[in-house]
Amino acid sequence: MDTDSLVTLVAGLLIVAGIVGVLMPVLPALPLCWGGVLLWAIFDDAGLGRWVVLGIATALTLIGTVIKYAWPGRNLKRTGVPNSTLLAGGVLGLVGFFVVPVVGLIGGFVLGVWLAERLRLGDSRLAWPSTKDALKAAGLAMLVELGVGLAIALTWVIGLAVV
Template sequence: MDLTDTQSLVTLLAGVAIVAGLLGVVVPVLPALPLCWGGVLIWAIFTEGGWQRWAVLGAATVVAVLGTVVKYAWPGRNLKRVGVPNSTLLAGGVLGIVGFFVVPVVGLLLGFVLGIWLAERLRLGDNQLAWPATKQAVQAAGLAFLIEFTAGAMIATLWVAGLVLT
């Protein structure tokens, strides 16, 4: 690969953006799906290859939008069904962010679980009642993680298919 070649450089940058997006699912500081989609967008705009690159961008756009909607709607609906309020999720998110900076690597998860448990403990007044809601919230977060990673992997697969086709 000749880095003085614009096509190769754009393809490399698009790949880096997509990989960073996939890492953004694991490290929630990075905007995962927007990075993956942005990599495909840059590739489609600045490379030659005909209509296939625009078809890949269109498909990646559909996957990114659907992935984002489903990521919030499906786990959120499950939490509403079992009665976990938004304030509990907010407490989990805030303590998750604090935990991210206090305890390296696992602090985000620990803070999230602790925040949800504390909020539910305060709301319900009982340890035994707080634990099922905590489990439901952790399952919802895991489901959102899987949905977002699957959407990002689908975008990456579409991009690789576009590279092969063009």
């Protein structure tokens, strides 16, 4: 196997790992996708086109990261769910991930958000709508991240074919 093929294979594996990282939030999804394109751009002999592909991937990564946090965050502010609630969900989600791998992440997040809202609002019935809003926001962030990860992958594949 020559060096270019090895670099392309490793770059592709990084991009796939990034896309999987959307579903397993322990992996940094967009940085892995971008890192795969960066590796390919630096070490592959694809000429100027590889830098164009890296520029597009960089723009997608930056714009996607901003949208990933801003859009769901704006929706949560409208519903009145504070950042501390999401922090509680994230902490319990992380604990849940290690207690019950993968499934515990989601369960821990839901439980953490619900408990934080239960404490904040003082009523279980009021905590559930806030929990659903937080879950919708987390789902939206994941969809944005998945879309951007797939767009980076598509850009890279087009770059492989054209360059």
